[in-house]
Amino acid sequence: MAAPNIDTIVSLAKRRGFVFPSSEVYGGLGSAWDYGPLGVELCNNVKQSWWRWIVYDRDDIEGIDSSIILNRLVWKYSGHEATFNDWLIDCRKCKARFRADKISDNKCPSCGASDWTEARPFNTMLQTKLGAVADDDPTALAYLRPETAQGIFINFLNVQTTMRRKLPFGIAQVGKSFRNEVTPGNFILRTREFEQMEMEYFVSPTAEHSKLVDYWVEQYVEWFGSLGISRENLFLYEVPEDDLAHYSRRTVDIMYRYFPEREKPWEELMGIAWRTDFDLSTHSKNKVDAEGKRINPDSTEDLSYFDEPTKQRFYPHVIEPAVGVNRTVLAVLMDAYSEKTNDKGETRVILKLSPQLAPIKAAILPLAKNKPEIVGMAKAIKRSLQPVLRAVYDDTGGIGKLYARQDEIGTPFCVTVDHQSLEDEAVTVRDRDTWEQERIKVADLAEHLQKRLKPYPVTQPEVV
Ligand code: GAP
Numbered sequence: 001m002a003a004p005n006i007d008t009i010v011s012l013a014k015r016r017g018f019v020f021p022s023s024e025v026y027g028g029l030g031s032a033w034d035y036g037p038l039g040v041e042l043c044n045n046v047k048q049s050w051w052r053w054i055v056y057d058r059d060d061i062e063g064i065d066s067s068i069i070l071n072r073l074v075w076k077y078s079g080h081e082a083t084f085n086d087w088l089i090d091c092r093k094c095k096a097r098f099r100a101d102k103i104s105d106n107k108c109p110s111c112g113a114s115d116w117t118e119a120r121p122f123n124t125m126l127q128t129k130l131g132a133v134a135d136d137d138p139t140a141l142a143y144l145r146p147e148t149a150q151g152i153f154i155n156f157l158n159v160q161t162t163m164r165r166k167l168p169f170g171i172a173q174v175g176k177s178f179r180n181e182v183t184p185g186n187f188i189l190r191t192r193e194f195e196q197m198e199m200e201y202f203v204s205p206t207a208e209h210s211k212l213v214d215y216w217v218e219q220y221v222e223w224f225g226s227l228g229i230s231r232e233n234l235f236l237y238e239v240p241e242d243d244l245a246h247y248s249r250r251t252v253d254i255m256y257r258y259f260p261e262r263e264k265p266w267e268e269l270m271g272i273a274w275r276t277d278f279d280l281s282t283h284s285k286n287k288v289d290a291e292g293k294r295i296n297p298d299s300t301e302d303l304s305y306f307d308e309p310t311k312q313r314f315y316p317h318v319i320e321p322a323v324g325v326n327r328t329v330l331a332v333l334m335d336a337y338s339e340k341t342n343d344k345g346e347t348r349v350i351l352k353l354s355p356q357l358a359p360i361k362a363a364i365l366p367l368a369k370n371k372p373e374i375v376g377m378a379k380a381i382k383r384s385l386q387p388v389l390r391a392v393y394d395d396t397g398g399i400g401k402l403y404a405r406q407d408e409i410g411t412p413f414c415v416t417v418d419h420q421s422l423e424d425e426a427v428t429v430r431d432r433d434t435w436e437q438e439r440i441k442v443a444d445l446a447e448h449l450q451k452r453l454k455p456y457p458v459t460q461p462e463v464v
Helices: 006-015 037-056 072-077 149-153 156-162 209-226 278-282 325-336 372-385 399-408 419-424 442-453
Strands: 019-021 033-035 061-063 085-090 097-099 120-123 126-129 141-144 169-178 193-203 234-238 250-257 266-276 305-307 312-314 317-324 337-341 347-351 362-366 391-393 413-417 426-431 437-441
Touching: 006 019, 006 325, 006 337, 033 037, 037 061, 037 169, 037 193, 037 209, 037 325, 072 141, 149 169, 149 193, 149 278, 149 317, 156 169, 156 193, 193 209, 193 325, 209 234, 209 250, 209 266, 209 317, 234 266, 250 325, 266 278, 266 325, 317 325, 325 337, 347 399, 362 372, 362 399, 372 391, 372 413, 372 419, 372 442, 399 413, 413 442, 419 426, 426 442, 437 442
Parallel strands: 061 169, 362 391, 362 413
Antiparallel strands: 019 033, 085 097, 085 120, 126 141, 169 193, 193 317, 234 250, 250 266, 266 317, 305 312, 337 347, 413 426, 426 437
């Protein structure tokens, strides 16, 4: 089973230290969330899994980390200043404000009226100002990036030349992005500050771009599977031509069933877009329009590529898989949620997180906390495991309660130290999902746990 709704996850996340509403001591800040001790581990594990999979396990992708604040001209020529808009409408009756594309039946979701103002554009890039004279100086305006992608495009030549790359190859980046969303909401699904994992895959203008979109869709469906997200909770959506972003010739969204209780359960988890050569050419000094006029008189670089075998120079096309960290974390939590009834008839929550994502891999629990030898042995085991896997020591309750707590936060293994351990140098390892127990020698424990924690393998065929 998966979580019946997002609210179940909101309450678990707050109760158990995954995610807290931000700025709560001042009444909160709409749609801002802080990641707690377990949430930060889960996010880090998702990002590490992605980085290993996309940068280390392949031979055709490099990683970078570009600035969040870029030269404003980047956003002028990327088209974001002119077109990164949401269309706003106001209800004349109750004055509530909405995104026009989110109103499907022409009725105001707040009061039910159908009396709207004209739709008007609202640029969703978050503004800031740079420098000490910022308030008086209009040139001090800058933006917090709304996507990590532009930092990749403007570094295309730096990466290609320093790493001596030939097409096809990709550049990956993970980091924060910001959008002044008109209607944020649904927990961490839509926020003004969020994190993206984006990869720009540069290919020849004559490559089979549509096939490459399909290739990356398949890869990501597999990767989500390795994170424990079931295929039946994913839906592939071919974005209609009218709804494509200004740079895209084809986009497939991978949607997740975030709203299983609703008639329309799907919301975007990620998008895979064929961005053509739009971005590299728009940032290039040599690109000219149909009349031979430079399209970018401000650029000092030409981001074209010289293809040695064909002796041709061109602007590579790009296939871009763009995924949100926060939306992945929410999908992972929803899919991992399950309930199980014990022999006393009590219902327990078990978070069946993939072992690679679990914030804590093993909890070391002493059966008797008033027995110094048992406590000492348990703490020593925790310390010996820590260099190879994330382990915690916990003696703050009876063993039943301790097991239940670890199940609820997705810890794959509980290791219990008891009286017998002092004699046979062995401990009981309890499995989170089956509740089965096994006796393991302390000397073999680290290897035993590491073997069982291995991530599911993901095969990645070469790009065709
Ligand atoms: N570079 C392309 C790009 O940014 P996007 O579809 O606008 O494409 C990619 O964003 C992904 O980033 C989305 O599929 C989603 O996972 C995440 N994302 C976008 N806006 C978000 C928001 N306001 N809150 C949380 N995640 C967001």
